[in-house]
Amino acid sequence: MKKLLLAVLAGAMILAVTTSNSFAAGNYWDKWTKTISLDIFPDCGVNVLGAGGDDILQATVDTYCGVKPGGYVGYVNPKAVDIYKKKGSKYPDGKTAVLVFKKIGAAFTTDHKNGEPVYDVVSIKDGKSIASKEAKHPLNPETCANCHKGFKDVCKKLGYLCGNRL
Ligand code: HEC
Numbered sequence: 001m002k003k004l005l006l007a008v009l010a011g012a013m014i015l016a017v018t019t020s021n022s023f024a025a026g027n028y029w030d031k032w033t034k035t036i037s038l039d040i041f042p043d044c045g046v047n048v049l050g051a052g053g054d055d056i057l058q059a060t061v062d063t064y065c066g067v068k069p070g071g072y073v074g075y076v077n078p079k080a081v082d083i084y085k086k087k088g089s090k091y092p093d094g095k096t097a098v099l100v101f102k103k104i105g106a107a108f109t110t111d112h113k114n115g116e117p118v119y120d121v122v123s124i125k126d127g128k129s130i131a132s133k134e135a136k137h138p139l140n141p142e143t144c145a146n147c148h149k150g151f152k153d154v155c156k157k158l159g160y161l162c163g164n165r166l
Contacts, residue, residue, distance in 0.1 A: 029098045032075035036163035039071045070103025091159045117160035119144035
């Protein structure tokens with residue numbers, strides 16, 4: 001019995017060490033500046049316009065409600081925070097912003113390359129891309145671009161970010 005208990009304890013310790021190790025590795029945005037956040041992602045059919053949302057947020061809810069992504073927290077690269085706060089439109093090349101969906105273990109990422117936005121979806125656990133290649137899929141970078149670069153230029157005016165529009 002004692003041996004069994006020890007084995008269980010040892011197992012728990014190995015688990016604890018492994019978990020804390022993978023946590024320690026962290027994500028590149030961990031120390032970035034927090035921006036927007038939402039505790040619970042609205043269900044499909046919910047109208048966010050009455051709750052102070054605008055029509056692009058409504059379109060976002062309609063696009064992602066089916067994914068049931070849970071709440072999110074946004075982060076912006078400290079190098080870009082000044083531009084973000086001033087609602088500037090030109091971001092330097094490099095990593096710009098992320099929107100982290102903890103519940104589904106995914107992060108929406110926005111980088112800039114030659115002044116143009118580059119969108120991706122990565123796994124929080126290992127940073128690997130989990131973006132979809134399926135046309136019109138909510139996690140296809142083209143879907144991100146259609147909204148962030150299109151949609152009445154709402155996000156385009158903000159350097160293709162969008163959380164600082166209100
Ligand atoms: C239908 C429109 C729409 C689609 C599609 C969309 N977004 Fe967004 N995105 C928004 C809006 C609106 C916000 C701001 C949300 C808020 O105000 O809470 C936002 C916020 C963000 C942010 C946070 C920016 C900040 O200001 O902190 C990132 C990063 C982002 N989106 C990347 C993506 C990626 C990557 C995809 C595709 C996988 C995507 N978006 C798909 C509309 C969209």
